Amino acid sequence: MASNNRQNSKMTDDGANVTSTPSHDTRQASSSIHVNNLSYDATEEQLYSSFCVCGDIKSVRIITDRLTGNSRGFAFVEFKNTTAVSDAIKLDGMRINGRPVKITVAQPRNSINDNRVVQNREEYQRNTPSRTRVVHCKKSQYDVYIGRPEYWGNPFVIGKDGDRSDVIRKYRAWIMKKPEMLERAKTELRGKVLACWCKPEACHGDVLAEIADND
Template identity: 55%
Template sequence: MAHSFTRAPQRTANTSTNQSLSIYVGNLSYGTNERDLEAFFNEKCGNVKRVRIIYDNNTQQSRGFAFVNFNTDDALNTALNLSDCRLDGRVLRISPAEARNSSSVSTDQVASTTPQTTNKHRTQVVHCKKSKYDVYIGRPSDWGNPFVIGKDGDRDDVIRKYRNWIMRQADLLARIKPELQGKRIACWCKPEACHGDVLAELADVD
């Protein structure tokens, strides 16, 4: 899908370089990528300058939060009023970004957007041939992704289609928490993104 980008005139330094024109976006789905997030805010607010999702250095998975920078104050203010809107099944937490480099994230921000592991183990997605695991979720298991890369689109497409598909499978949704929560679930994709990220997210959601 093509998106139209409209840059505002350079009114003052405040519209182009001031980091107050950035927002912090928390509670992101682990399957949401920069393209999804940019399209969302361009549709709602326009004038998106930059989107940056923060990833784990070891697993390369999204840490569930991002920073979005805008060209204008109007776009920023519109974005700040979008808190509690949904994207990819998650209620977004939106607040002004701290006035510092977006790679520097406070401990409080990380704690508020990553699953709590104090009282329960987080569901992990691993490669079935490279790691020990508890539950196999690849084909031909009940948890396998019926959509195929190439035939049904690229990697992002088949993950998105799987999310939409499984949300209509009442029997599987009822089994996710009792069978997968806190387990090491395995497929063939890791460390790349896969449908297992969707299952892990659903297993861990409160």
């Protein structure tokens, strides 16, 4: 039976015929684009209206911070067919909500490789200590004091506002509603040694360290 694969014959220097089968490109064409340098105030509706001229859109997703819910300044637009991507790339540099954006092809995700990346990241997080630490202010050297009455101090007091677990829980709920503090924690506290009077007991400093180290 004849093979459906196209074969090429090539004669070597010693006169022998060598038959080769062309390799196939197994890469999957992408139907999505990555939109970077996006205005933090841009909406999914604005993205939809900007790219619908390229083809039918399947989904629009602005990536947000897991803690604050605020935009991280980039998004993905998925089309119903791959041909729309080439037209979308031509719009690189267009302004959305007053800001020029960078448009590139979003490569299809390989589920096997993605699973390995997730497993490696989880293993790294299990085996790597937190980059931000909390110590007792009188027992260790430190970078930032986070006790009262400083900016990072816990406004909730043990006794008046409940037991230790209560005031930590209340502090977490309180700071999660303050996007400016969340952002400052990431930029000012990440990788630092924080100090208060509580350690080695649990305290609000553990919440700050968690926020600071959160990617």
